[in-house]
Each structure stands twice: as C-alpha cells, then as structure tokens.
Amino acid sequence: xxxxxxxxxxIRAALTEDLGRAGDVTAAACIPATARMRAxxxxxxxxxxxxxxxxxxxxxxxxPKASIDLRMKDGDAFEAGAVLAEVEADARAxxxxxxxxxNLLGRMCGIATxxxxxxxxxxxxxxxxxxxxxxxxxLRALEKHAVRCGGGVNHRFGLDDAILIKxxxxxxxxxxxxxxxxxxxxxxxxxxxxxxxxxxxQFEQALEMVAAGTGPDVIMLDNFDNAxxxxxxKLRRDASLKVxxxxxxxxxxxxxRGIAETGVDVISVGALTHSAPVLDIxxxxx
Numbered sequence: 001x002x003x004x005x006x007x008x009x010x011i012r013a014a015l016t017e018d019l020g021r022a023g024d025v026t027a028a029a030c031i032p033a034t035a036r037m038r039a040x041x042x043x044x045x046x047x048x049x050x051x052x053x054x055x056x057x058x059x060x061x062x063x064p065k066a067s068i069d070l071r072m073k074d075g076d077a078f079e080a081g082a083v084l085a086e087v088e089a090d091a092r093a094x095x096x097x098x099x100x101x102x103n104l105l106g107r108m109c110g111i112a113t114x115x116x117x118x119x120x121x122x123x124x125x126x127x128x129x130x131x132x133x134x135x136x137x138x139l140r141a142l143e144k145h146a147v148r149c150g151g152g153v154n155h156r157f158g159l160d161d162a163i164l165i166k167x168x169x170x171x172x173x174x175x176x177x178x179x180x181x182x183x184x185x186x187x188x189x190x191x192x193x194x195x196x197x198x199x200x201x202q203f204e205q206a207l208e209m210v211a212a213g214t215g216p217d218v219i220m221l222d223n224f225d226n227a228x229x230x231x232x233x234k235l236r237r238d239a240s241l242k243v244x245x246x247x248x249x250x251x252x253x254x255x256x257r258g259i260a261e262t263g264v265d266v267i268s269v270g271a272l273t274h275s276a277p278v279l280d281i282x283x284x285x286x
Contacts, residue, residue, distance in 0.1 A: 001074065002145050004057060010142060011058050014100045024096040035091035037285055041084045041105065044280035048116045049076045050146035051108025055085050058101040063093035075149045077116070084281065098283050107139070108146040109279035115150025115272050118256055127260035127267050130155045130246070134270040143273045155268055163193045165216070170196075176205050180216055194218040194246070203232050210243045220268075223249035226258050233263035 041055060049072050059066045066089035072078060084105075087094060118129045129152040135143045144154045156162040165179045173179035176195060183193050195216040197203045209215030221232055229247055236245060246266040247259050259267055 002053065002141060004053070006141050007053055007057055008061070010138060011054065011061055011100065011104070013138070014104070015058070015061060015097070018100055019096065024092065027092040027095045031092045031095065033092065036088065037091040037094055038086070038088045039094065039283050039285040040086045041101075042282050042284050043078050043080055043082045043084060043109075044282055046079045047077070047109050047113035047279045048150050049078060049084060049109060050074050050112035050149035051105045051142060052085060054104035054108065054142070055087075055101045058097045058104070059087055059089055059094060062097040063089040066090070066094070074145075075112075102281060102283060104142070106278040106281050107136075107276075108142055108149075109281065110276040111143055111146035111273055112150035113279055114276040115147050115152040117253060118267075118269060118272065119151035121253055121256050122260035122267065125257070125260035127264055128153050129256075129272070130266050130268045131272045132248075132268050132270040133158070134274040136273070147272055150272075152272060153266075163187060163191060164196065164220070165194065166196045167198060167222070170202075176202050177209065180206070180209055181214065183216075184214060192217045194220055194244075196220040196222050196248075198222050199224075200228060200231060200235075204235065207235060207239055207241060207243070210241050211239060215243065218244035218246055218266075220246045220248050221264065226262055229259060229262035229264055237263075 052070050052074055056068050056070060059068055066087060069086040071083050071085055115129065122129060131144055131147040131152060132155055144157065147154060156164065163183050165183060170176050170179050173182060180193065180195055193216045195206055197206055197219060203219060206215055206219050221229055224247065232245060236243060244266065245264045246268055247264040248268045251259060251267055251269045256267060
C-alpha cells in the first residue's frame with residue numbers, strides 16, 4: 001500500500017492540468033450548486049485491482065466531505081461488472097474529479113492485470129517477474145506499486161538505490177572487470193551491484209570475479225537466447241556460486257515461460273509499464 005503522501009502530488013498535478021484556468025465550466029453551467037450525486041466505479045472487463053486509493057484521494061481532493069465506499073482492495077482480481085467503489089459527493093466536484101480518477105485507476109489496473117498474466121505464465125518455475133525503469137514520467141511510484149499488486153517484484157526505483165553497470169558503462173570503463181572493480185571501491189556494504197553482460201564471454205569473466213569475491217551480486221543476461229541462458233545457469237551451478245541471474249530483453253507473454261524454464265532467477269519486463277493497455281473502467285451514476 002502506497003502512503004497518501006506519494007499519491008497526492010500526482011493527483012493534484014493531474015487535477016490542475018484538467019481544471020485549467022477556469023475550472024470545470026461544464027459542471028458550473030449545467031449542475032446546480034447544491035446538487036449531489038451517487039455513482040459506482042464499475043469494471044467493464046476482468047482484471048486485477050491497483051490504484052483504488054487514487055479514486056479515494058481524487059474525490060476527497062475535490063470534495064473533502066464525500067462519502068467513499070471502497071468495495072475491493074489493491075491486488076484483488078475481479079470480473080467484468082464488478083463494483084470497485086461507490087461514491088456519494090457534491091455533484092460538481094465529483095464530475096470534475098471523474099476523469100482524473102478513471103485515468104489513474106485504469107492505468108494502474110492495466111499494469112497489474114498484465115503483470116498477473118506474466119506471473120501466471122511462469123508459475124512453478126521459480127522465476128520472478130520484475131519491472132524496469134521504463135515508466136511514465138511522474139508516475140513511477142504508482143506504476144511500480146501496480147506491478148506489485150499483480151504479483152511482480154520491483155527492480156530498482158531510480159539511479160540512486162542500486163548500481164547497474166550496463167554496456168555503455170563497460171565501454172567507458174574499459175571492460176567488465178574494470179567497471180565492477182570501480183563500483184566495488186565506491187559503494188558501501190549495503191549497496192548491491194548488478195552487471196549487464198552481452199554474451200557468454202563476459203559472463204564467464206563475471207563468474208571469475210564472483211569466485212574471487214570481487215564480483216557483482218547479480219548478473220543481467222541481456223538478450224541471451226534460451227540456449228545461452230541455460231548454459232549460463234549451468235556454468236553458475238557447476239561453479240557452485242551464489243550470484244543472481246536476471247534475464248532481460250525482448251521478453252513477451254509468448255516467450256517468458258521458455259525463458260523461466262532455463263533456471264534464471266528473475267525476468268525483467270519493460271512491457272509491464274511501457275506497454276500495458278489501460279483497463280476499461282466506467283463511472284455509472286444512479
């Protein structure tokens with residue numbers, strides 16, 4: 001569950017964008033100032049819930065006295081027709097909040113639902129599905145929360161919470177050994193280091209460093225085919241080394257099961273956040 005303090009800035013920015021310079025002129029023109037209304041947020045398609053607090057906070061931002069009944073909690077699966085929340089509020093305020101609430105709720109439910117599909121696709125393999133930093137600017141905390149609601153796990157949140165040495169870092173440093181050595185010399189004992197490798201040659205170099213106690217904590221196997229992934233897993237097992245293996249690059253729902261069956265620990269999927277379709281949720285007044 002995300003704290004309200006992380007969600008409110010997103011909601012306020014979205015409402016400010018939508019209300020513009022004059023506020024909701026349609027509601028002001030058509031709706032009596034004293035009118036109140038009741039409505040339900042209803043799923044048009046089946047899915048997994050994420051972002052229900054966006055509804056609560058958006059409505060309360062426009063009408064602090066609104067009554068909100070959240071019928072389900074984040075992480076719950078639902079069928080088409082499910083009532084996710086019911087609201088009674090000042091009509092002008094509620095209608096002004098409607099689009100922001102639906103935009104955020106639909107976006108988050110879409111991510112959670114897609115993530116759940118990936119998690120179910122690798123069930124029983126031991127592999128975990130992780131997100132990436134390929135998120136919508138300004139929505140990262142919400143989108144990564146939605147991934148967790150779908151059963152996935154979070155990769156790093158930003159550039160400051162873990163070291164991830166990618167191909168361009170390796171080029172500038174002069175090689176994987178030099179890059180990892182520099183990282184080890186720079187960080188404290190709580191900071192993890194992940195190294196991206198682009199082939200079995202670099203992977204074997206990384207394993208040698210792990211064996212010597214100077215290697216990364218996790219090795220990312222970037223765009224390896226399944227045979228190469230299986231070989232990497234075998235090399236780690238034969239060497240009896242404890243280093244995490246992450247598969248990344250071009251993963252989709254058709255390929256993810258085969259990737260998981262190679263024995264990797266984590267599969268990172270950018271599509272969870274950059275390509276998730278918005279889930280269709282409507283607001284029905286009654």
